[in-house]
Amino acid sequence: MFGVGGREEAHNWPHHLGKLTNRKVVNEGKNGVGSFYMINKVYELVDRYKDKDCVVMVMWSGLHRYDMIWNDQWIHSGMSETGREGFRLNHQRYMYDDQNAYYHTILNMLNVQNFLKQKNIKYLFLTHKDILSEFYGKYKKINYLEKCIDWDNFYFHAGFKGCSEWCIENGLELDDTNHPYPEGYKKYAEHLHDKLKTKVF
Numbered sequence: 001m002f003g004v005g006g007r008e009e010a011h012n013w014p015h016h017l018g019k020l021t022n023r024k025v026v027n028e029g030k031n032g033v034g035s036f037y038m039i040n041k042v043y044e045l046v047d048r049y050k051d052k053d054c055v056v057m058v059m060w061s062g063l064h065r066y067d068m069i070w071n072d073q074w075i076h077s078g079m080s081e082t083g084r085e086g087f088r089l090n091h092q093r094y095m096y097d098d099q100n101a102y103y104h105t106i107l108n109m110l111n112v113q114n115f116l117k118q119k120n121i122k123y124l125f126l127t128h129k130d131i132l133s134e135f136y137g138k139y140k141k142i143n144y145l146e147k148c149i150d151w152d153n154f155y156f157h158a159g160f161k162g163c164s165e166w167c168i169e170n171g172l173e174l175d176d177t178n179h180p181y182p183e184g185y186k187k188y189a190e191h192l193h194d195k196l197k198t199k200v201f
Contacts, residue, residue: 034065
């Protein structure tokens with residue numbers, strides 16, 4: 001089982017879910033990255049393991065995070081230290097736009113969806129929090145892409161809500177970075193297992 005999105009620490013939801021499903025977990029989650037980095041990690045993992053008996057799970061977050069490759073290294077606008085002077089500030093000053101961020105997020109979702117379907121790899125998309133309801137159906141130039149997404153392969157909690165909202169609504173607090181504490185991730189993994197074990201695992 002591959003996890004992309006969320007942090008890579010052993011107390012995160014992919015590791016708990018791996019124990020519940022008796023699967024090996026390869027979690028490439030990283031703080032502060034955007035969806036372009038995430039889909040490239042999916043491509044790398046699928047190529048590296050070439051394992052048809054896998055499940056790819058992507059937890060999407062941070063619509064406004066921009067990634068690029070520079071000197072063969074990834075840099076991310078969502079990190080305070082990017083390794084390239086002015087990158088983050090210039091992104092925030094000149095490129096920060098809701099419609100563009102939403103467009104690229106939907107496009108990246110569609111790209112990785114089609115890649116996984118073409119390879120007959122089971123997958124599930126989740127969200128860290130509700131990143132879609134504010135924009136879904138809002139932009140004419142993106143409507144046709146929204147229709148191409150297989151929303152049946154997403155798991156949402158009540159509308160477009162994600163992991164964070166599920167934790168809050170189930171009495172599990174978030175830390176000062178707005179991520180669940182280890183207990184919240186554990187309970188969320190148990191919830192996913194109960195809801196999805198016949199569909200995905």
